[in-house]
Amino acid sequence: MAMLTRRSTLGALCAFFLAPATYAQERPVYYTTEGVALAGYDAVSFFDGSTPIMGMPENSVMWKGARWHFTSQENRELFESNPRAFAPQFGGYCSFAMAMGVLKSSDPKAWKVVDGRLYLTHSIEIEEIWQQDQAEYIELAEENWPAILYRE
Numbered sequence: 001m002a003m004l005t006r007r008s009t010l011g012a013l014c015a016f017f018l019a020p021a022t023y024a025q026e027r028p029v030y031y032t033t034e035g036v037a038l039a040g041y042d043a044v045s046f047f048d049g050s051t052p053i054m055g056m057p058e059n060s061v062m063w064k065g066a067r068w069h070f071t072s073q074e075n076r077e078l079f080e081s082n083p084r085a086f087a088p089q090f091g092g093y094c095s096f097a098m099a100m101g102v103l104k105s106s107d108p109k110a111w112k113v114v115d116g117r118l119y120l121t122h123s124i125e126i127e128e129i130w131q132q133d134q135a136e137y138i139e140l141a142e143e144n145w146p147a148i149l150y151r152e
Contacts, residue, residue, distance in 0.1 A: 027149045030066040031092040031106055037066040038120075041108045043086040044075040046118050052108055063087075086118070089138075090145045094122040096130040098141035103148055114138065 033039040042055035055069025059076045062068075063083050070076040079086050088106075090098045097104035106120035110127040113119075114134060121127040130137050 027103070028065050029091050029146070029149065030064050030087070032066045035067055037063075037068045037092060038088065038108045040069045042071045042075055043068055043088070043118070044078050045071060046111060046113060047086065047116075052111065085116075088118040088120050090119075090141055091149070092120055094126065095119040095141050096121050096126050096137055098144050098148065099130075099137040100140075101144050101148065 030037050037043070038052075038055075040054050040057075041052045045051075045053040045055075053071050055071050055075075057067075057069055059070040059073055060067050061070075061076055061080055063079075064087075068076075068079060068083075070079060088111075089095065092106055094104040094106045104122050107123055108120060110121040110124050111118060112127065112131065112134070119130075119134075119138070121130050
């Protein structure tokens, strides 16, 4: 049974890295879905609750080429006062893929706050792998960021 689990995990990782990476023509600093960061989730909500909350377009702000939605004017103002405190690390791209030297999309439902910083991964399954050695993956990802945005 353990062999099957290892094979399944290795197969999933191979599929993950062999699939086309998420590249935009200009490779924006922040990963967006239709121009909206965090797929519309409120960046502040990742830090003040157990579950991130979807923001509203009427409480949005443009920052670093992306539109950021918030649940309230108060959260918008918190973000505006110090956006780097709330914005996800590595431009919101998958932290695990970043550690491997690849740009890959992220899912805001696969997240973790570590030492006051928000990290996203591509999926819940990848998040589970990332959490097994997150300190090492963060260190590797930091070596690749932001130079990875400028690679051919």
